[in-house]
Amino acid sequence: MNEQEPEFWQVKSLTEMTSEEWESLCDGCGRCCLNKVIDADTDEIYTTTIACRLLDLKTCRCRHYKHRRKYVTDCIKFTPKTLHEHLPWLPNSCAYRLLYHGYDLPQWHPLKTGRSDSVHEAGFSIKNKGIISEDDVPDPSDWFDYIIRAK
Numbered sequence: 001m002n003e004q005e006p007e008f009w010q011v012k013s014l015t016e017m018t019s020e021e022w023e024s025l026c027d028g029c030g031r032c033c034l035n036k037v038i039d040a041d042t043d044e045i046y047t048t049t050i051a052c053r054l055l056d057l058k059t060c061r062c063r064h065y066k067h068r069r070k071y072v073t074d075c076i077k078f079t080p081k082t083l084h085e086h087l088p089w090l091p092n093s094c095a096y097r098l099l100y101h102g103y104d105l106p107q108w109h110p111l112k113t114g115r116s117d118s119v120h121e122a123g124f125s126i127k128n129k130g131i132i133s134e135d136d137v138p139d140p141s142d143w144f145d146y147i148i149r150a151k
Helices: 019-024 065-071 083-089 095-100 140-146
Strands: 034-038 045-051
Touching: 034 140, 045 140, 083 095
Parallel strands: none
Antiparallel strands: 034 045
8 A cells, every 4th residue: 555645734833834835725715804793892803795895705815915914904815924823713614723723724725636616616615605895885894784694
């Protein structure tokens, strides 16, 4: 039996990864680009169905990823050194979050399938989920009406 060589995410820590490896962990789901609201009483973070205005809702990718902070100054930049500070903002299925907690990537992850569409096919992206742009709901005080509720 021919054993396969372990993949980089199985043998390297997040801080040991090259920037190319780090970036490739993003599965392209677009879920981290959904706007969040914080309950002032409990500090609980809620995800809304309102996406950042830079998110292309058809591809689930940022239109200006390289320069996104120029357009959205409060866009969070996840790095190996700051990831622990931002984990609450990431979906449970996020590769960065999973690896941080010692789990493997899900079977549908593009690094495992070799296909970028596998995240959409598996239903883990925001594609075709009724997400709207923040340009359509310009008043953030209205965002509470768009909280995703668990079913």
